Amino acid sequence: MTRLERRVNMAAVFIPFIVTAVAIAVLWGDWIGWSDVVVFGIMYVLSGLGVTVGFHRMLTHRAFQTHNFTRYFFAYLGMLSVQGPVIDWVADHRKHHAHTDVxxxxxxxxxxxxxxxxxxxxxxxxxxxxxxxxxxxxxxxRKYAKDLVEDRTMRILNRKFPLIVVGSLLIPTILGGLLSWSLKGAFTGLIWGGFVRIFLQHHVTWSVNSVCHFFGRRRFDIEDKSTNVFWLAIPSFGESWHHNHHAFPRSAAHGLKWWEIDPSQMVINLMKRLGLAWDVVTITPERQAQKLIGAEKPVKKKKPAESDEKVAEPVA
Structure with missing residues (x-):
């Protein structure tokens, strides 16, 4: 990460927090209208799915395949969340899986x-x-995200992160102005769809790192301390079924039970029906049963080609 990227990233931690605190104290009620709710919702969903479907399941773990344009589009959406450049995000997360809780x-x-x-x-x-x-x-x-580093278009997007951060604030400003047809609507769109949305999105994502490795439930026999946390499932678009994910990292679905709501999986399934996704990785109930805590271990080892337990990209 360059010095500029690091400064932008650090500013993205503090500035949304400050603006959110001021907005709730001063602007709540009089300065939040229907257009602000719409802009917040649009930006939260698009940038959030950019992280969960794009950064995480598609680029980090290769849980499904898609066209190059779709890959780049989701990479752009993910950077609208202001969680860092796409290549740095993927490298950090692959390293997390390579050394989980050690x-x-x-x-x-x-x-x-x-x-x-x-x-x-x-x-x-x-x-x-x-x-x-x-x-x-x-x-x-080079070690953890070599496939992305070797992709020229992805490198260009990665370098444009500071400009994409500007876009992450400019887009809700324009949307708010157009929906309300007023300067006030543009300003409140910037506040609620920009800074407040970034603040909430940051802390939901970071809660997967913290809460979902400390509190919650476990059912699979794996060595790390990941957990499933049901109350984070909807705001995290299914990422809080984190124990399931660590048990089967390549799975496109993190919610493995019918009641484990996983909006990102729903989007991937829709993409598959539309021909935008293929080779979607699924984990059979039999494979899940083999990993349950207390389950009898199979004698026969799986062939390497059948493995679903490692991050898709080699790190050498």
Whole structure:
């Protein structure tokens, strides 16, 4: 990550927080209207799916295949969330899977923070937001995201991150102005669809790093400490079925039970029906049963080509 990208990223942590605090205290009620709700919803859904469907399931884990234009479009949408350039995001996340909850994990709450309540609080702080000052963007892109580094268009998008951040604020401003046909609507669109949306989206995503490695339920026999957290499922577009995801990283679906709501999976299924996605990775009930806690381990080992447990991209 370049110095400019790091500064933009750090500003994206503090400025939305400050604006959100001021907006709720001063503008709530009189300065929020129907156009602001619409703009907030549009921006939250598009940029959120850019992260969950695009950055995470498509680019990081290759849970499905798609056309190049769709890949680049989702990469752009993901950067509208202001969580860093696409290649850095993917490299960090692949490193997280390569070293989950052990030394080398960029944002584990369980490594190097001490014992007891103090250690737990330090770990939660680090995994939620503290890692942005310490380990964010340090994963080698050449090692962990070689496929994206070798993609010229993806490199160009990655370099344009600061401009895309500007777009992330300009788009809701224009939408708010057009919907309300007023300067006030443009300004409140910037506030609610821009800064407040970025603030909430950040903390939902960071909660998957922190909450979903500390609190919640587990049912699969895996070594890391990932958990499923049901109340985060809708705002995170299904990412909070995080234990399921760590059990089967390449799965396009993170919600593996009928009641585990996974909006990102719904979008991928729709893309498949429209011919925009193919080779969608699914995990059979039999495979899931083999990994349940207390399940009898099969004697026969799986062939390498059948493995669904590793990140799709080699890290060498």
């Amino acid at each position: 030394e080398g994990d960029p944002h584990s709450p369980h490594v190097g923070h001490g014992d007891g309540l103090s250690g737990a609080l330090k770990g939660l702080w680090h995994s939620h937001v503290g890692w942005l000052w310490e380990t964010h963007g340090e994963a080698s892109a």
